[in-house]
Amino acid sequence: MISRPPRPRERGIPDATVARLPVYLRALQALQDRGTATVSSEDLAGAAGVNSAKLRKDLSHLGSYGTRGVGYEVEYLVYQISRELGLTQDWSVAIVGIGNLGRALANYGGFGTRGFRIAALLDADPEVVGRTVASLDVRHIDNLEDVVRDKGVSIGVIATPAGSAQGVAGRFVEAGVSSILNFAPVVLNVPDGVDVRKVDLSIELQILAFHAQRRADGDGRGAERAGLEVT
Amino acid sequence: MISRPPRPRERGIPDATVARLPVYLRALQALQDRGTATVSSEDLAGAAGVNSAKLRKDLSHLGSYGTRGVGYEVEYLVYQISRELGLTQDWSVAIVGIGNLGRALANYGGFGTRGFRIAALLDADPEVVGRTVASLDVRHIDNLEDVVRDKGVSIGVIATPAGSAQGVAGRFVEAGVSSILNFAPVVLNVPDGVDVRKVDLSIELQILAFHAQRRADGDGRGAERAGLEVT
DNA sequence: CCCACTTTGTGCGTGCTTTCACAAGCGCGT
DNA sequence: ACGCGCTTGTGAAAGCACGCACAAAGTGGG
Ligand SMILES: NC(=O)c1ccc[n+]([C@@H]2O[C@H](COP(=O)([O-])OP(=O)(O)OC[C@H]3O[C@@H](n4cnc5c(N)ncnc54)[C@H](O)[C@@H]3O)[C@@H](O)[C@H]2O)c1
Ligand SMILES: NC(=O)c1ccc[n+]([C@@H]2O[C@H](COP(=O)([O-])OP(=O)(O)OC[C@H]3O[C@@H](n4cnc5c(N)ncnc54)[C@H](O)[C@@H]3O)[C@@H](O)[C@H]2O)c1
Numbered sequence: 001m002i003s004r005p006p007r008p009r010e011r012g013i014p015d016a017t018v019a020r021l022p023v024y025l026r027a028l029q030a031l032q033d034r035g036t037a038t039v040s041s042e043d044l045a046g047a048a049g050v051n052s053a054k055l056r057k058d059l060s061h062l063g064s065y066g067t068r069g070v071g072y073e074v075e076y077l078v079y080q081i082s083r084e085l086g087l088t089q090d091w092s093v094a095i096v097g098i099g100n101l102g103r104a105l106a107n108y109g110g111f112g113t114r115g116f117r118i119a120a121l122l123d124a125d126p127e128v129v130g131r132t133v134a135s136l137d138v139r140h141i142d143n144l145e146d147v148v149r150d151k152g153v154s155i156g157v158i159a160t161p162a163g164s165a166q167g168v169a170g171r172f173v174e175a176g177v178s179s180i181l182n183f184a185p186v187v188l189n190v191p192d193g194v195d196v197r198k199v200d201l202s203i204e205l206q207i208l209a210f211h212a213q214r215r216a217d218g219d220g221r222g223a224e225r226a227g228l229e230v231t
Numbered sequence: 232m233i234s235r236p237p238r239p240r241e242r243g244i245p246d247a248t249v250a251r252l253p254v255y256l257r258a259l260q261a262l263q264d265r266g267t268a269t270v271s272s273e274d275l276a277g278a279a280g281v282n283s284a285k286l287r288k289d290l291s292h293l294g295s296y297g298t299r300g301v302g303y304e305v306e307y308l309v310y311q312i313s314r315e316l317g318l319t320q321d322w323s324v325a326i327v328g329i330g331n332l333g334r335a336l337a338n339y340g341g342f343g344t345r346g347f348r349i350a351a352l353l354d355a356d357p358e359v360v361g362r363t364v365a366s367l368d369v370r371h372i373d374n375l376e377d378v379v380r381d382k383g384v385s386i387g388v389i390a391t392p393a394g395s396a397q398g399v400a401g402r403f404v405e406a407g408v409s410s411i412l413n414f415a416p417v418v419l420n421v422p423d424g425v426d427v428r429k430v431d432l433s434i435e436l437q438i439l440a441f442h443a444q445r446r447a448d449g450d451g452r453g454a455e456r457a458g459l460e461v462t
Numbered sequence: 463c464c465c466a467c468t469t470t471g472t473g474c475g476t477g478c479t480t481t482c483a484c485a486a487g488c489g490c491g492t
Numbered sequence: 493a494c495g496c497g498c499t500t501g502t503g504a505a506a507g508c509a510c511g512c513a514c515a516a517a518g519t520g521g522g
Pocket of ligand 1: 096097098100101102123125128158159161162164167184185201202335336337339341
């Protein structure tokens, strides 16, 4: 008997907004690198590929950090968004499943730049365990609990085959990790309070295929669409 | 308020539904492998991790393929969803940028099983061009147009560094590819009629961090609410 | 000091999504 | 043949999300 009251939760920032903040942040940092001091919602929205009213509304959820007639101060906004997203602290990440994908992730340098530190790599294959990948020793999956504790892991990445993913997720949860990023093509079952996000290549391709097919079906004879926006 | 162009709801399957169909499909194929002949919306919804009413409404967009009192015939539903998603035909995929990620994608066997065939790999680095990855020769990016034409590529995957992504996207579009899957952390600018989907690791991690921080704020020992925001 | 101009913050209408709730449909046992 | 229990398909309601349009708020020139 699970009591499921809707969400009397004091809803802070809408999920749709949270999902866009990282995009804004990236655009802002590009501006910052270019030495821009302030930016209007119109320009920032252009860089982020969204409607400017949407951007302003999104930012308004963080507070009023803009100046009418001027725009937003880039540096300050970077700080505010970073703080809101929790990027002012470091997050320790463990990757389980050091195969094709796991290795690519481990070798990817783009994480560290945002406060995410890959703290550990784990695998079950004796062939892989003990090897060094991206300057880290691959540990055996049996050490998961120890590693999580010792390294203070708070985000778990699952890059194992589908069959092993649920088991690994369970161990992560058991060990106290309540944020999981899952690359395996399965629906993970986790208790309330654990946050799972999935990245699923195959689904993305299928969605593309759907739209491509629809275009092909309907547009039999070159239906042209005029106009492109987004400057 | 007078005469609005009647909703062009012809082929209208809601986007949200389209995004879930692949999940249902996968769950159904698992059932099929297990020899299950029929399944109720309740059970299938459980396997797919969604609400059963939502699942029924989603399926109702494809037509009425269920039997009241019984459920859905697994095999038939697999076929209907596959057809709707356009998986009954083959899709030719080209991957550009054969680095860490591109190689992982190329070596990933899970695509072929769904009608996606990796037809070509392209890169700009002379060091990489000419090598064989996953039984395919890596071609030089200059051949993109030829490859697209010769192999009938209809889906392009971009796994290059951010700086090169827009350029590659433009060439894909120019060559007639109107479905693009982008792994580079940039907002791509493409004309109307071109479908871009992005997979962005860094964004996923940042969203996880946001929720993790929120949990930590609220869950704090002793402090129920640790002061929200600064008004 | 005032005015013309710029840009933010947001009220509001519109349309999409989710969820509930239940009548209608189907199979089975009697 | 009939009713009972199960399950679908779908109105209707509630909740979100988006984007327009505009007042409010700020800047700078004269
Ligand atoms: N490679 C890709 O591009 C790609 C694309 C889409 C999805 N995926 C998914 O990502 C996952 C990984 O893909 P991959 O290509 O890297 O597979 P892989 O087979 O190359 O690697 C999987 C790794 O997980 C390890 N492993 C297996 N069971 C384990 C367990 N219980 N605990 C710890 N480690 C375990 C294996 O030893 C292996 O090293 C799969 O679920 C796959 O479907 C991969
Ligand atoms: N590796 C990961 O796990 C990971 C994770 C998240 C995002 N990404 C993103 O995916 C992209 C690829 O990552 P990676 O780790 O494979 O990088 P990488 O540097 O290993 O590989 C990039 C490849 O692209 C090639 N390339 C560069 N410019 C090109 C051009 N104009 N045309 C064709 N090929 C070109 C390079 O020669 C190289 O082989 C990057 O944008 C990265 O930010 C990667």
